[in-house]
Amino acid sequence: MKKLLILFAFGAFGLNLTGCLEETVTVDSPEVDGFSNSFSLQFNDSEFEALSQSLEIDQAITMNSVEVPLHIGRSSGLSTVDQTSSDARKALLGRVLFHDTRLSATGETSCESCHKQAAAFSDDVAFSNGINGAVTKRNSIALGSVPTFSPVISGYGSSGDEQTARIEGDVKFFWDERANTIKEQSEATIQDELEMGKDLHELSRELKEQEMYKILSMKAFGTTDLTPDRITLALEKFTSSIVSMNTRFDQLRDQQVLGVSSPGSFTEAELLGSELFRNSCSSCHGDEMGKPRVNIASNGLDEVYTDKGVGELSGNSWQNGIFKVPFLRNVALTGPYMHDGRFNTLREVVDHYSEGIQDHINLHPNLKGNNSQPRRMNFTENEKQALIEFLNMTTDHTMLVDARFSNPFRQ
Numbered sequence: 001m002k003k004l005l006i007l008f009a010f011g012a013f014g015l016n017l018t019g020c021l022e023e024t025v026t027v028d029s030p031e032v033d034g035f036s037n038s039f040s041l042q043f044n045d046s047e048f049e050a051l052s053q054s055l056e057i058d059q060a061i062t063m064n065s066v067e068v069p070l071h072i073g074r075s076s077g078l079s080t081v082d083q084t085s086s087d088a089r090k091a092l093l094g095r096v097l098f099h100d101t102r103l104s105a106t107g108e109t110s111c112e113s114c115h116k117q118a119a120a121f122s123d124d125v126a127f128s129n130g131i132n133g134a135v136t137k138r139n140s141i142a143l144g145s146v147p148t149f150s151p152v153i154s155g156y157g158s159s160g161d162e163q164t165a166r167i168e169g170d171v172k173f174f175w176d177e178r179a180n181t182i183k184e185q186s187e188a189t190i191q192d193e194l195e196m197g198k199d200l201h202e203l204s205r206e207l208k209e210q211e212m213y214k215i216l217s218m219k220a221f222g223t224t225d226l227t228p229d230r231i232t233l234a235l236e237k238f239t240s241s242i243v244s245m246n247t248r249f250d251q252l253r254d255q256q257v258l259g260v261s262s263p264g265s266f267t268e269a270e271l272l273g274s275e276l277f278r279n280s281c282s283s284c285h286g287d288e289m290g291k292p293r294v295n296i297a298s299n300g301l302d303e304v305y306t307d308k309g310v311g312e313l314s315g316n317s318w319q320n321g322i323f324k325v326p327f328l329r330n331v332a333l334t335g336p337y338m339h340d341g342r343f344n345t346l347r348e349v350v351d352h353y354s355e356g357i358q359d360h361i362n363l364h365p366n367l368k369g370n371n372s373q374p375r376r377m378n379f380t381e382n383e384k385q386a387l388i389e390f391l392n393m394t395t396d397h398t399m400l401v402d403a404r405f406s407n408p409f410r411q
């Protein structure tokens, strides 16, 4: 497989295997030897007609090319990252799966129920509605910034190999980082009895019967055999294709880091907020709003945590109160905040860091002062506003309405 990939990965062959003149066949990852039509980035007319009965999608699958902001490109050596044809075809299948309520046992939830595009793929309630009246135990996590960092922007240019390695370097998934990959996360979520409650093998058997999924699976994998593995891989490719790097924050960083003059100018408050963030927040969350500098930590929400986070999973008390350091891109849209959605607004979050940090035994050193006491930041009113305005700059307005991520089902 790897060898074939090297042979084919860079060649977009203009083969014409179907007799249809407009059709360009891109052979970049031949999962099934000898099967070629599935690698076209275009559905043929009869496929398209069949799909159009339930879906509103284009006949051609568009590949995404992401311009990497300079400040991120500097460390990754990348200026643009192009999705491979293989990834684009799988991501389309993933998009349909992501919005399909058949993924839940009762038909009540799709991934999108708890990861809403308008909310940067998070939910607008502290605990999301699952199936049979259940609610989730933790706050939904925004997906829009999952792949936003170096060195390889995940999901792009990767091998298309079904055993995709961890795509986020050492960033893991869920509040307690119990999943190593999005694939693993999806397996857990689909089968979680509160969230979707569906057996993956049963799901695979059901979807394989659907004309729509036969076509999409053929296109993505060159086979109609939509196995559990392929379902979760497609979901991973979709989730990883959601990138949010088109923000005012990125313009500001380009200017700060590389002196690139920016199309817009920045307000005093935004510049002050940026300064405050660098002094008080980036030691954990990172300067580039990409990969955090500290992966997991306690930020002192409580003296005694009800949900012990990583400690709950491991049983080690020295990990109590420790949670994933979340990405902050699009944070203005992803409230309520924290693992339990305890804060409704960014103002409440900033108040926490300003006056509310608790002296938990595992409180991270970055939030402690010289005397080992909680380092409450005591921001002035002006500084609080500034921080909030700065955080608002991380909103990627294009991602929120990007049709490649939207619900493809005819309503």
Ligand code: HEC
Pocket (backbone or CB within 6 Å): 098, 103, 109, 110, 111, 112, 113, 114, 115, 128, 129, 130, 131, 136, 137, 138, 139, 140, 141, 142, 143, 146, 172, 173, 174, 175, 176, 182, 185, 186, 189, 190, 194, 195, 196, 235, 239, 324
């Ligand atoms: C019923 C609501 C619900 C549904 C349905 C749901 N999720 Fe989630 N999702 C959550 C919650 C809650 C979390 C955080 C859970 C935790 O950390 O324990 C989460 C976490 C995640 C994460 C981890 C993000 C990170 O940065 O750590 C990913 C990725 C994800 N979900 C993708 C999906 C996909 C793909 C689907 C569909 C197969 C899906 N979710 C369905 C509620 C949901």
Ligand code: HEC
Pocket (backbone or CB within 6 Å): 142, 277, 280, 281, 282, 283, 284, 285, 294, 296, 297, 298, 299, 301, 321, 323, 324, 325, 326, 327, 328, 331, 334, 336, 337, 338, 339, 340, 349, 350, 353, 364, 365, 366, 367, 387
């Ligand atoms: C010690 C590392 C650390 C520092 C420093 C830190 N944070 Fe956090 N931050 C975290 C952790 C860990 C969480 C998740 C905690 C939880 O849910 O239990 C978090 C959560 C957040 C959230 C909630 C995001 C969401 O999606 O729910 C926001 C917003 C936030 N931090 C902003 C800030 C700001 C602003 C600062 C500086 C004033 C800051 N953080 C400093 C570790 C840190």
